[in-house]
Protein backbone atom coordinates (compact mmCIF):
# COMPACT_ATOMS: atom_id res chain seq x y z
CA UNK A 1 0.00 0.00 0.00
CA UNK A 2 1.42 3.38 -0.98
CA UNK A 3 1.07 6.02 1.67
CA UNK A 4 1.16 9.69 0.94
CA UNK A 5 4.57 11.24 1.47
CA UNK A 6 6.39 7.91 1.23
CA UNK A 7 8.61 6.91 -1.62
CA UNK A 8 8.49 4.05 -4.09
CA UNK A 9 9.12 3.54 -7.80
CA UNK A 10 5.75 3.90 -9.58
CA UNK A 11 4.34 1.21 -11.88
CA UNK A 12 2.99 3.63 -14.48
CA UNK A 13 4.90 3.35 -17.74
CA UNK A 14 5.11 5.62 -20.79
CA UNK A 15 2.98 3.10 -22.69
CA UNK A 16 0.20 4.03 -20.28
CA UNK A 17 0.36 7.65 -21.42
CA UNK A 18 -1.40 8.63 -24.65
CA UNK A 19 0.05 11.52 -26.68
CA UNK A 20 2.11 14.23 -24.92
CA UNK A 21 5.21 13.19 -26.84
CA UNK A 22 6.88 16.62 -26.50
CA UNK A 23 6.61 16.44 -22.72
CA UNK A 24 8.12 13.00 -22.74
CA UNK A 25 11.04 14.38 -24.77
CA UNK A 26 11.55 17.29 -22.39
CA UNK A 27 11.59 15.02 -19.36
CA UNK A 28 13.82 12.51 -21.08
CA UNK A 29 16.48 15.17 -21.60
CA UNK A 30 16.04 16.97 -18.32
CA UNK A 31 15.47 14.08 -15.91
CA UNK A 32 15.67 10.51 -17.21
CA UNK A 33 18.92 10.77 -19.17
CA UNK A 34 20.46 12.90 -16.47
CA UNK A 35 19.79 10.26 -13.84
CA UNK A 36 21.19 7.56 -16.11
CA UNK A 37 24.32 9.41 -17.29
CA UNK A 38 25.20 12.05 -14.68
CA UNK A 39 28.92 12.10 -15.62
CA UNK A 40 28.16 13.06 -19.21
CA UNK A 41 26.14 16.06 -18.09
CA UNK A 42 28.96 17.14 -15.82
CA UNK A 43 31.55 16.63 -18.52
CA UNK A 44 29.63 18.92 -20.84
CA UNK A 45 29.13 21.45 -18.08
CA UNK A 46 25.37 21.18 -18.28
CA UNK A 47 23.62 22.42 -15.19
CA UNK A 48 20.01 22.24 -16.27
CA UNK A 49 16.79 23.05 -14.49
CA UNK A 50 15.71 20.56 -11.82
CA UNK A 51 12.31 22.09 -11.10
CA UNK A 52 9.28 21.79 -13.39
CA UNK A 53 5.73 23.06 -13.46
CA UNK A 54 3.08 21.11 -15.35
CA UNK A 55 0.04 23.28 -15.90
CA UNK A 56 -3.23 22.93 -17.76
CA UNK A 57 -6.82 21.72 -17.46
CA UNK A 58 -7.68 18.94 -14.98
CA UNK A 59 -7.49 15.27 -15.87
CA UNK A 60 -5.06 15.56 -18.77
CA UNK A 61 -2.29 13.40 -17.34
CA UNK A 62 -0.05 15.61 -15.21
CA UNK A 63 0.16 13.09 -12.36
CA UNK A 64 0.40 10.19 -14.77
CA UNK A 65 3.34 11.75 -16.64
CA UNK A 66 5.23 12.50 -13.43
CA UNK A 67 4.89 8.85 -12.39
CA UNK A 68 5.91 7.57 -15.81
CA UNK A 69 9.04 9.74 -15.71
CA UNK A 70 10.00 8.27 -12.34
CA UNK A 71 9.35 4.77 -13.63
CA UNK A 72 11.47 5.31 -16.74
CA UNK A 73 14.29 6.82 -14.71
CA UNK A 74 14.08 4.15 -12.01
CA UNK A 75 13.66 6.96 -9.50
CA UNK A 76 11.72 7.06 -6.28
CA UNK A 77 8.53 9.07 -6.30
CA UNK A 78 7.08 11.06 -3.43
CA UNK A 79 3.55 12.33 -3.98
CA UNK A 80 2.54 15.40 -2.00
CA UNK A 81 -0.93 16.89 -2.20
CA UNK A 82 -0.59 20.64 -1.69
CA UNK A 83 -3.74 21.27 0.34
CA UNK A 84 -3.07 18.28 2.61
CA UNK A 85 0.45 19.41 3.39
CA UNK A 86 -1.03 22.74 4.34
CA UNK A 87 -3.79 21.36 6.55
CA UNK A 88 -2.06 18.44 8.17
CA UNK A 89 0.85 20.31 9.56
CA UNK A 90 -0.55 23.68 10.56
CA UNK A 91 2.00 25.30 12.81
CA UNK A 92 4.80 23.01 11.73
CA UNK A 93 4.58 23.41 8.01
CA UNK A 94 8.17 24.61 7.64
CA UNK A 95 9.41 21.53 9.43
CA UNK A 96 7.22 19.36 7.18
CA UNK A 97 8.76 20.91 4.05
CA UNK A 98 12.28 20.50 5.40
CA UNK A 99 11.61 16.87 6.31
CA UNK A 100 10.21 16.18 2.87
CA UNK A 101 13.26 17.45 1.04
CA UNK A 102 15.60 15.63 3.38
CA UNK A 103 13.66 12.39 2.84
CA UNK A 104 13.89 12.96 -0.92
CA UNK A 105 17.66 13.40 -0.66
CA UNK A 106 18.11 10.18 1.27
CA UNK A 107 16.22 8.19 -1.35
CA UNK A 108 17.66 9.92 -4.43
CA UNK A 109 17.36 9.70 -7.36
CA UNK A 110 13.94 10.91 -6.42
CA UNK A 111 11.07 12.88 -7.91
CA UNK A 112 9.17 15.03 -5.49
CA UNK A 113 5.73 15.61 -6.97
CA UNK A 114 3.59 18.47 -5.65
CA UNK A 115 0.00 18.04 -6.77
CA UNK A 116 -2.16 21.20 -6.60
CA UNK A 117 1.04 23.08 -5.91
CA UNK A 118 -0.81 26.40 -6.21
CA UNK A 119 -2.29 25.79 -2.75
CA UNK A 120 1.20 26.10 -1.27
CA UNK A 121 2.32 29.01 -3.33
CA UNK A 122 -0.49 31.53 -3.73
CA UNK A 123 0.76 35.07 -4.06
CA UNK A 124 2.02 36.35 -0.77
CA UNK A 125 -0.39 38.68 0.98
CA UNK A 126 -3.33 37.16 -0.92
CA UNK A 127 -5.53 34.21 0.10
CA UNK A 128 -4.16 31.78 2.66
CA UNK A 129 -2.52 34.06 5.19
CA UNK A 130 0.48 33.34 7.35
CA UNK A 131 0.51 29.53 7.07
CA UNK A 132 0.98 29.74 3.32
CA UNK A 133 3.45 32.58 3.75
CA UNK A 134 5.74 30.57 6.03
CA UNK A 135 5.40 27.40 4.03
CA UNK A 136 6.17 29.28 0.85
CA UNK A 137 9.28 30.82 2.36
CA UNK A 138 10.56 27.42 3.48
CA UNK A 139 9.77 25.98 0.05
CA UNK A 140 11.78 28.77 -1.57
CA UNK A 141 14.75 28.02 0.68
CA UNK A 142 14.65 24.31 -0.23
CA UNK A 143 14.12 24.97 -3.92
CA UNK A 144 16.99 27.43 -4.10
CA UNK A 145 19.46 25.03 -2.49
CA UNK A 146 20.15 23.37 -5.83
CA UNK A 147 23.58 22.26 -4.62
CA UNK A 148 22.09 20.09 -1.90
CA UNK A 149 19.39 18.90 -4.21
CA UNK A 150 21.52 16.50 -6.21
CA UNK A 151 19.45 13.68 -7.63
CA UNK A 152 16.23 15.32 -6.43
CA UNK A 153 13.87 16.69 -9.05
CA UNK A 154 10.72 18.58 -8.21
CA UNK A 155 7.61 18.60 -10.37
CA UNK A 156 4.64 20.77 -9.48
CA UNK A 157 1.20 20.41 -11.05
CA UNK A 158 -1.54 23.01 -11.18
CA UNK A 159 -4.73 24.02 -12.97
CA UNK A 160 -4.27 27.63 -11.88
CA UNK A 161 -0.73 28.82 -12.58
CA UNK A 162 -1.94 32.44 -12.54
CA UNK A 163 -2.48 32.44 -8.77
CA UNK A 164 1.06 31.26 -8.05
CA UNK A 165 3.69 33.52 -6.56
CA UNK A 166 6.17 34.65 -9.23
CA UNK A 167 9.07 33.85 -6.92
CA UNK A 168 8.47 30.09 -7.08
CA UNK A 169 8.22 30.11 -10.87
CA UNK A 170 11.72 31.50 -11.44
CA UNK A 171 14.64 29.51 -12.83
CA UNK A 172 16.17 27.27 -10.19
CA UNK A 173 12.76 26.72 -8.57
CA UNK A 174 9.74 25.47 -10.53
CA UNK A 175 11.64 27.02 -13.40
CA UNK A 176 10.68 25.03 -16.47
CA UNK A 177 7.03 25.34 -17.41
CA UNK A 178 5.28 22.75 -19.54
CA UNK A 179 1.69 23.12 -20.71
CA UNK A 180 -0.37 19.91 -20.66
CA UNK A 181 -3.28 20.58 -23.03
CA UNK A 182 -6.60 18.89 -23.64
CA UNK A 183 -5.96 16.09 -26.15
CA UNK A 184 -6.47 16.65 -29.89
CA UNK A 185 -8.74 14.22 -31.80
CA UNK A 186 -5.71 12.12 -32.78
CA UNK A 187 -4.36 12.17 -29.23
CA UNK A 188 -7.74 11.03 -27.90
CA UNK A 189 -7.30 7.91 -30.02
CA UNK A 190 -3.80 7.43 -28.59
CA UNK A 191 -5.11 7.81 -25.04
CA UNK A 192 -7.85 5.24 -25.69
CA UNK A 193 -5.20 2.87 -27.03
CA UNK A 194 -3.03 3.42 -23.96
CA UNK A 195 -6.04 2.74 -21.72
CA UNK A 196 -6.92 -0.35 -23.78
CA UNK A 197 -3.67 -2.00 -22.70
CA UNK A 198 -5.41 -2.98 -19.49
CA UNK A 199 -8.79 -3.96 -20.94
CA UNK A 200 -9.94 -6.76 -23.25
CA UNK A 201 -10.94 -4.47 -26.12
CA UNK A 202 -12.04 -6.45 -29.16
CA UNK A 203 -9.52 -6.17 -32.06
CA UNK A 204 -12.40 -5.12 -34.33
CA UNK A 205 -12.85 -1.83 -32.40
CA UNK A 206 -11.23 1.16 -34.13
CA UNK A 207 -10.14 3.37 -31.22
CA UNK A 208 -8.63 6.05 -33.51
CA UNK A 209 -12.01 6.57 -35.11
CA UNK A 210 -13.75 6.76 -31.75
CA UNK A 211 -11.18 9.34 -30.65
CA UNK A 212 -11.97 11.50 -33.68
CA UNK A 213 -15.73 11.40 -33.14
CA UNK A 214 -17.51 14.66 -32.46
CA UNK A 215 -19.05 13.12 -29.36
CA UNK A 216 -15.53 12.97 -27.86
CA UNK A 217 -14.82 16.64 -28.40
CA UNK A 218 -13.36 18.37 -25.34
CA UNK A 219 -13.05 15.13 -23.38
CA UNK A 220 -9.97 15.00 -21.16
CA UNK A 221 -7.84 11.91 -20.56
CA UNK A 222 -9.73 11.34 -17.32
CA UNK A 223 -13.05 11.57 -19.23
CA UNK A 224 -11.74 9.02 -21.73
CA UNK A 225 -10.76 6.72 -18.86
CA UNK A 226 -14.33 7.02 -17.58
CA UNK A 227 -15.62 6.24 -21.08
CA UNK A 228 -13.43 3.15 -21.22
CA UNK A 229 -14.74 2.01 -17.83
CA UNK A 230 -18.36 2.54 -18.94
CA UNK A 231 -17.74 0.48 -22.06
CA UNK A 232 -16.12 -2.25 -19.98
CA UNK A 233 -19.08 -2.19 -17.62
CA UNK A 234 -21.51 -2.52 -20.54
CA UNK A 235 -19.58 -5.53 -21.80
CA UNK A 236 -19.45 -7.04 -18.34
CA UNK A 237 -23.20 -6.60 -17.87
CA UNK A 238 -23.73 -8.80 -20.91
CA UNK A 239 -21.13 -11.21 -19.75
CA UNK A 240 -22.28 -11.94 -16.24
CA UNK A 241 -25.62 -13.67 -15.81
CA UNK A 242 -28.27 -11.48 -14.22
CA UNK A 243 -29.79 -14.66 -12.82
CA UNK A 244 -28.16 -18.00 -12.22
CA UNK A 245 -29.99 -19.59 -15.14
CA UNK A 246 -28.95 -17.09 -17.86
CA UNK A 247 -26.44 -18.76 -20.13
CA UNK A 248 -23.16 -17.04 -20.83
CA UNK A 249 -23.27 -16.48 -24.57
CA UNK A 250 -21.15 -13.49 -25.52
CA UNK A 251 -17.37 -13.50 -25.91
CA UNK A 252 -15.28 -11.80 -23.30
CA UNK A 253 -14.34 -8.56 -25.08
CA UNK A 254 -15.43 -4.93 -25.23
CA UNK A 255 -17.00 -4.24 -28.62
CA UNK A 256 -17.99 -1.17 -30.65
CA UNK A 257 -21.59 -1.40 -29.41
CA UNK A 258 -20.37 -1.10 -25.82
CA UNK A 259 -18.44 2.05 -26.69
CA UNK A 260 -21.56 3.43 -28.29
CA UNK A 261 -23.57 2.72 -25.14
CA UNK A 262 -20.84 4.32 -23.04
CA UNK A 263 -20.73 7.44 -25.23
CA UNK A 264 -24.51 7.84 -25.03
CA UNK A 265 -24.26 7.64 -21.28
CA UNK A 266 -21.36 10.06 -20.91
CA UNK A 267 -22.32 12.75 -23.41
Ligand code: ATP
Pocket residue numbers: 016017018019020057058059060061062063064065115157158159191194195220221222223225
Ligand atom coordinates in the same frame (compact mmCIF):
# COMPACT_ATOMS: atom_id res chain seq x y z
P1 ATP B 1 -5.68 16.97 -12.03
O1 ATP B 1 -5.25 18.29 -12.53
O2 ATP B 1 -7.17 16.84 -11.87
O3 ATP B 1 -4.90 16.45 -10.86
P2 ATP B 1 -4.08 15.46 -13.88
O4 ATP B 1 -3.77 16.31 -15.04
O5 ATP B 1 -3.03 15.22 -12.85
O6 ATP B 1 -5.42 15.93 -13.21
P3 ATP B 1 -4.19 12.63 -14.03
O7 ATP B 1 -4.53 12.46 -12.59
O8 ATP B 1 -2.82 12.32 -14.45
O9 ATP B 1 -4.57 14.08 -14.48
O10 ATP B 1 -5.19 11.80 -14.93
C1 ATP B 1 -6.30 11.12 -14.38
C2 ATP B 1 -6.54 9.83 -15.11
O11 ATP B 1 -6.96 10.10 -16.46
C3 ATP B 1 -5.28 8.97 -15.26
O12 ATP B 1 -5.12 8.12 -14.18
C4 ATP B 1 -5.56 8.21 -16.55
O13 ATP B 1 -6.40 7.12 -16.31
C5 ATP B 1 -6.34 9.22 -17.37
N1 ATP B 1 -5.48 10.01 -18.28
C6 ATP B 1 -5.35 11.36 -18.28
N2 ATP B 1 -4.52 11.76 -19.24
C7 ATP B 1 -4.09 10.65 -19.87
C8 ATP B 1 -3.19 10.39 -20.96
N3 ATP B 1 -2.57 11.38 -21.62
N4 ATP B 1 -2.99 9.11 -21.33
C9 ATP B 1 -3.62 8.10 -20.70
N5 ATP B 1 -4.46 8.27 -19.66
C10 ATP B 1 -4.71 9.53 -19.25
